[in-house]
Amino acid sequence: MEETARQHFIIGDNLRHKAFYDDAIDEFSKALQIQQSVLPETSPVIAKTQYSLGLALRAIKDYAGALELLSKAASTFESQENAEDYETEIFNCQLNIARTHHSQGVDWQRGGDYDRSITEHRKSLVIREKLLGSKHLETARTYYVMGCALSDRGDFDEALSDLRRTFRTRRVIFGKDHMDTLEVIDNMGVVLHAKGVMSSEDIDQYKVVVVQSVQYELEGDMHYDSKNFEQAMLSYRRALALEEQCLGDLHPTTCDLYLQMADVMGELGDFEGSLVEYKSVITIYERLLGKFNIKVAEIYNRLANILMDKGEYETALSFYAKAYGIFDSLLGEHSDTKLAMENIRLAASKDRNASESMNLIKKAEETFKQRHPSAAGYTGPSADNGIESAEIKESEKQMEAIVKEPEADII
Known part of the structure; x- marks a missing residue:
């Protein structure tokens, strides 16, 4: 029976790679049914079939089914005594869970359900940042679509913050003159125009300012990576001064810079100074986003980490x-x-x-x-x-x- 299940899996895998998803799902389901009758529930063989079936379900936009199976597969791989041997499988499960949340979010966004869309994008973002980092192109893609959804919902300040993060990543990967980089700058202008508090001249001025502020921020990152923390702090402060000049000191766009400065101060052993920077972020987020927000929770965690270091x-x-x-x-x-x-x-x-x-x-x-x-x-x-x-x-x-x-x- 196990050999029969294996044959169903192989056929399903071939069909999935050729985009015959319905037929692939049928084959994977047959394989899974046999495997579950002869193997323990925690078998990695079952998890492998669940993973592939989850990918096929995501392809036909059965996102709930895909998330259920991908999550089960991830849990099984993580529960193995030799879980370190399944690091690749665990990574792929988690990454595809993030991609499924992303795809579900895009679908809801296209249907005008911005609240549910943003929730899904945030779930995706948490995983992508953890697996890939905040400056990976795939993470930036979530920032971008979430920024668009936030703008459509009327949350212009938060949208601008996420679009700036997208711009920062595309600036590094594609360069400042690439069409994908310039597209984000144009969209930031659209968001500011929709908000309706800046003149066209001020919006054009901000487009120039954000390019320079991101350049300072990237220089700060370079100094930070080389452990030149004093120079990193100087660069971040220059970027912050430019952003505050155009957007004021209570804007989500400035939060990334406050967080980076908090990290620098932590590296320098200045925990009190680090707490001050966290205070700035919490003040901005709680005032603009409310206390019940994922971003606020993330700051609470980071603040708690500093307090743990202080005892x-x-x-x-x-x-x-x-x-x-x-x-x-x-x-x-x-x-x-x-x-x-x-x-x-x-x-x-x-x-x-x-x-x-x-x-x-x-x-x-x-x-x-x-x-x-x-x-x-x-x-x-x-x-x-x-x-x-x-x-x-x-x-x-x-x-x-x-x-x-x-x-x-x-x-």
Whole structure:
């Protein structure tokens, strides 16, 4: 039977590569049905078939089915005792999960459902940045489509920020005069025109300014990579001054520069200065995007990391808890949600006075497993089988109550 399954898989793989997706899905499904009847559920052979079937489903735009199978395959590969031997398979699963979120986001964007589109793009972006880095062309593609969706929704400031990130990457890869690079500059002008607060002359001036500010930023990156942190800080400050001159000091576009300066100060051992830069980012994001936003959660995480380095474990625990609440609500069962829970446990273990907090964490973690039954091998009831929304809300309140609000004491 295993040989029969293998033959179905080979035929399906050939059909998929020739773009006969429906026939490929039929062959993969036959292979999977046989494999699941004779092999353990955690077999990497099954995971390989799930992965290929997921790719075929994505090709016919069955995104929900694709995500389910790709996620199962990734979990199986990650659960192997010799998981290091499956690094390529894990990478490919995660990358194609990101691509599936991206494709789903584009479809919803074309249909005018900008809220769902942006949510999918953000899920894709989290994975692509982790796997490929923020300056990879594939990551920039997500920045670009998300910027367009944000603009269509009327979030012009945030759209401008994501388009600038796209421009920065294309500037490095294609050069400043390439048509794909110039296209982003033109789209930034369209966004500013749609916002309606700048004259045509001011918009043209900003197009010149953003080219120069990105050049300063790239010089800062070069100095940072060579560990010349003082020169890196100087370059980032020059870029920031140009951006603030045109957009003001409370604009998402400036946040990347504040974050880079925070990283530099951390490298220089100036944790207090680093916290000040994080304060600037949090102030901008919370004022313009609200506190319940993925970008805010990411900053909470980075801020908590600095606090951990300073040994301020209780306050770090609070920020990790805030990040967890946002990730869990917006991303659900996601690698960042799981990592946020791990960060909470780490911070609580460092804080010897956090025994009471640990009890709350255990309750919240159990709720997380119930809401996301595939997490950590959990096999209990799902959220649809007995977990009331009131219980979930109570767990979220417990997470928020781990420690007092820290902002006034920290930043």
